[in-house]
Amino acid sequence: MDYSEKVMDHFENPRNQGILENPDGIGVEGNPQCGDIMKIYIKVADNRIADVKFQTFGCGAAIASSSMATEMIMGKTLEEAWDLSNKAVAQALDGLPPQKVHCSVLAEDAIHRAINDYRVKQGLEPWEEKPGHKKHCHESQ
Amino acid sequence: MDYSEKVMDHFENPRNQGILENPDGIGVEGNPQCGDIMKIYIKVADNRIADVKFQTFGCGAAIASSSMATEMIMGKTLEEAWDLSNKAVAQALDGLPPQKVHCSVLAEDAIHRAINDYRVKQGLEPWEEKPGHKKHCHESQ
Amino acid sequence: MTESHIIYMDNAATTPVRQEVVDAMIPYMRENFGNPSSLYDIAKINREAVALARSRVARALNAEDKEIYFTSCGTESDNWAIKGTAFANRDKGKHIITSAIEHHAVLYTCQWLEKQGFEVTYLPVDEFGMVNPKDVEAAIRPDTVLITIMFANNEIGTIQPIAEIGKIAREHNVLFHTDAVQAAGHVPIDVKAMNIDMLSISGHKFNGPKGTGVLYIGKRVKLDSLMHGGDQERKRRAGTENVAGIVGIGLALELSVKEMDATTKRLDALRKRLVDGLLTIPKSRLNGHPTKRLPNNVNVIFEYIEGESILLMLNRRGICASTGSACNSASLEPSHVLTACGIPHEVVHGSLRLTLGEMNTQEDVDIVIDAVKDIVQKLRNMSPLTPDELRKY
Amino acid sequence: MTESHIIYMDNAATTPVRQEVVDAMIPYMRENFGNPSSLYDIAKINREAVALARSRVARALNAEDKEIYFTSCGTESDNWAIKGTAFANRDKGKHIITSAIEHHAVLYTCQWLEKQGFEVTYLPVDEFGMVNPKDVEAAIRPDTVLITIMFANNEIGTIQPIAEIGKIAREHNVLFHTDAVQAAGHVPIDVKAMNIDMLSISGHKFNGPKGTGVLYIGKRVKLDSLMHGGDQERKRRAGTENVAGIVGIGLALELSVKEMDATTKRLDALRKRLVDGLLTIPKSRLNGHPTKRLPNNVNVIFEYIEGESILLMLNRRGICASTGSACNSASLEPSHVLTACGIPHEVVHGSLRLTLGEMNTQEDVDIVIDAVKDIVQKLRNMSPLTPDELRKY
Numbered sequence A, B: 001m002d003y004s005e006k007v008m009d010h011f012e013n014p015r016n017q018g019i020l021e022n023p024d025g026i027g028v029e030g031n032p033q034c035g036d037i038m039k040i041y042i043k044v045a046d047n048r049i050a051d052v053k054f055q056t057f058g059c060g061a062a063i064a065s066s067s068m069a070t071e072m073i074m075g076k077t078l079e080e081a082w083d084l085s086n087k088a089v090a091q092a093l094d095g096l097p098p099q100k101v102h103c104s105v106l107a108e109d110a111i112h113r114a115i116n117d118y119r120v121k122q123g124l125e126p127w128e129e130k131p132g133h134k135k136h137c138h139e140s141q
Numbered sequence C, D: 001m002t003e004s005h006i007i008y009m010d011n012a013a014t015t016p017v018r019q020e021v022v023d024a025m026i027p028y029m030r031e032n033f034g035n036p037s038s039l040y041d042i043a044k045i046n047r048e049a050v051a052l053a054r055s056r057v058a059r060a061l062n063a064e065d066k067e068i069y070f071t072s073c074g075t076e077s078d079n080w081a082i083k084g085t086a087f088a089n090r091d092k093g094k095h096i097i098t099s100a101i102e103h104h105a106v107l108y109t110c111q112w113l114e115k116q117g118f119e120v121t122y123l124p125v126d127e128f129g130m131v132n133p134k135d136v137e138a139a140i141r142p143d144t145v146l147i148t149i150m151f152a153n154n155e156i157g158t159i160q161p162i163a164e165i166g167k168i169a170r171e172h173n174v175l176f177h178t179d180a181v182q183a184a185g186h187v188p189i190d191v192k193a194m195n196i197d198m199l200s201i202s203g204h205k206f207n208g209p210k211g212t213g214v215l216y217i218g219k220r221v222k223l224d225s226l227m228h229g230g231d232q233e234r235k236r237r238a239g240t241e242n243v244a245g246i247v248g249i250g251l252a253l254e255l256s257v258k259e260m261d262a263t264t265k266r267l268d269a270l271r272k273r274l275v276d277g278l279l280t281i282p283k284s285r286l287n288g289h290p291t292k293r294l295p296n297n298v299n300v301i302f303e304y305i306e307g308e309s310i311l312l313m314l315n316r317r318g319i320c321a322s323t324g325s326a327c328n329s330a331s332l333e334p335s336h337v338l339t340a341c342g343i344p345h346e347v348v349h350g351s352l353r354l355t356l357g358e359m360n361t362q363e364d365v366d367i368v369i370d371a372v373k374d375i376v377q378k379l380r381n382m383s384p385l386t387p388d389e390l391r392k393y
């Protein structure tokens, strides 16, 4: 696997890794049969991501994508966090190998899940998720 | 081509190579399309091969077989010369590669031709040649 | 990164060429470079070198020299044996029997033949990855032309009951091919006693050169060529002989067989220590057969984590290993071998293969055990699947 | 026998590996031995070495890196290109066009495909061994899936009108493969400008290692694998990469192309001297095209004598050469190339091929001329076919 140094850094020193007690939203994406599952915890204050943590079962790219994505949404408004694309995550990691791009999609989707979980809990309507995502397993290449 | 030292010796220093003037019998076998043709000249005295010479167009094995075969019949009775088998020639050469065995057959046949040529010229009935020989070209392996 | 800092435990993937084999090969690259098919004297050296290598391989397998054909790799040998038999016996039948845990060189070849109108039975294996000879016998049809079952598995090391399968094949007069790429040089092979008709070997799996292979073809076997062309290899495998490579694979196999008893004894002990150490990790298990396995193969599963992550962390500690996780494969499919053994997909992802070799010491084994323990814990702490009682910070 | 006493003029058969190529290969045998497909760092060295070799080959052919596939020899490349295209395009058609003077790696592959239900047109050549592009065009049928015409002939050195044939193939939307085993590294090749879809190369023909080859596969080409198995070579050619060999063929080709102008100039002069010298022998003729031929190829015929005998006598004088005589072939068939040029069988037997290379000097050429003159006379004296006026004692 030819990972960039950035990926390896985030893989080995993951930022925001762990569990948030009493989170305002939780998003889970992926499934263990596919070899990667990501869980994002967020705290929201003033419509901003006040804190975020992740747990990931998966390959180097999955862990690095989780780490990078959480770092990128920390402190952002929910709209900004929602707009974080998998491409932006992959780019911030100096790129991902082609067959690993789906890991960044996983991060984007898990964040969407967490934000919508927060919104629903707040009695708000969930935002509409992009079509076409959701199936990462053996189909992304 | 893995020729024995004996083959190489007879190829490089062929015995009895050349033309006999006024031969008592001449035998030609093979054909140039097949890549080998052998011409045997004999002189006969007292029912014995008093002299023998050969000319050969062909590969190393063909030339060596001619040389060895002529050496082996020199001085022999016609019956003995007739009985010289290609196997004996090949053996005397310490063996021939499988695809070159037909060269020794050529020598046997050319001698038969020369003897029968002599016999016919003497008004004698030709001896019966072995069936199955004669076709050397692309069929002997 | 220099070799001395590296602990290489991926000998089933490939091995370094032994120094004496390198030394034996070099003269055939530049100095004795002739084409063995040529007539002149300098080519004789090459012809004789190829002949010597052939008889070395023959002796290692209890075969005859003229039953040994040099190829370019194990993959070619597998492709040749299977396609060659299939095409040559089309008039006799179109059915092939193989197993679900074969290497892709066998499986994908069979799948390609299915597209050409052949029919293939993929036999299941038990939880240890073992083919049942009774299943082989039951699968034989009147139109079965080939049984191809691997000698030893590359992932889990399980050694198949080859002699039994060979006996069945011979009784039913069906040709029997075995992919012995992982077995050759590592466990005893006797093609005659085991009734093997064809057997594939790859040089780089026993400290020989990459890009070299052998197909043993028993005298009774009729098969088409895979490489058509020149008259090399008794007109059955065309292509100018890779003389240096042939010299290399011949010598490497001879040396491996000569040292087999000693190597097995040494590796068996290391392997036992390694397995015992790794299985102290909770929620771990050994894959493959407990006893009928290659002396150098360890394959363990750690639940709740993913193999590529383990490899990456091992790599940073200078340890080279392998996994059956889909995330480490270009096809994104998890190991078909582990899934055929009945292991659920999510667990397959947590597999780690360590394959021992000449360079490994007991100290290496202990370093690896400690490293794996540490890494498994680190990744379990990170995983959302890990039960709380297994988390340690 | 030491190399210094030998005059090697059989460079079309094979060549010694250049010293700098040997030096570049050795580190990939033992020191950097990793499997390029592995994840750990030590494998990265191998992966990068393979990538560098790939781009070297791509630049030499004006191809893109991802159009270069490493194989085990020219024969494999030919077999792959032809069988792979045939099987992959079965729905489109079953007709293949080739020439009568192809190497057996092409001819026998085509013949095998005929047994599988394909149809093959073998185009004739003129007396110089030249294929007429008009014949190619006329042979195209609606169900033609492949045209395979060699770049340069291995026996007589004739260079075919490849760009013209490529243009025709492209116009008719038929795939075009060329066996460039004798051309690569010796004459300029531009796969794009020449509209070549597939092109075969063999490492040992330009001072690279034996057991290495390349198939260039243009992006538009659909073809089945010949080697099914692992994910190597973008999943199109399975088998653990022969890293040392790949490094070798890449560097050797780069160096050959870099030095091509100088080499051609040098060999052209030697060749001219050799031809002029040999043709002073009565009843001799040059085979192949007078000008459109490989710079290193000389092929002459001496009537009334047989080629193997010439080779044996040359060998005793330390001169290595080749012939198209049946007597030097395991199949006992005289050169199909020379007979396709219209030369009668009995004359074909007297052919001698001398192919020049890096080691040959003008002094060598003069020695060879004298030796051949002497040997031809000796054998003519021995031959019953020689007219009396040509006998000298």
Ligand SMILES: Cc1ncc(COP(=O)(O)O)c(C=O)c1O
Residues within 6 Å of the ligand: C229, C230, C238, C239, C240, C241, D012, D073, D074, D075, D076, D078, D103, D105, D150, D152, D153, D154, D179, D181, D182, D202, D203, D204
């Ligand atoms: C024109 C041509 N094609 C194909 C080949 C086959 O190459 P190799 O023997 O390296 O497989 C050769 C050389 O023998 C050749 O000259």
Ligand SMILES: Cc1ncc(COP(=O)(O)O)c(C=O)c1O
Residues within 6 Å of the ligand: C073, C074, C075, C076, C078, C103, C105, C150, C152, C153, C154, C179, C181, C182, C202, C203, C204, D229, D230, D238, D239, D240, D241
């Ligand atoms: C069981 C088995 N068969 C076949 C192969 C293919 O061998 P190679 O990659 O040398 O062609 C391998 C190794 O990768 C293997 O382990």
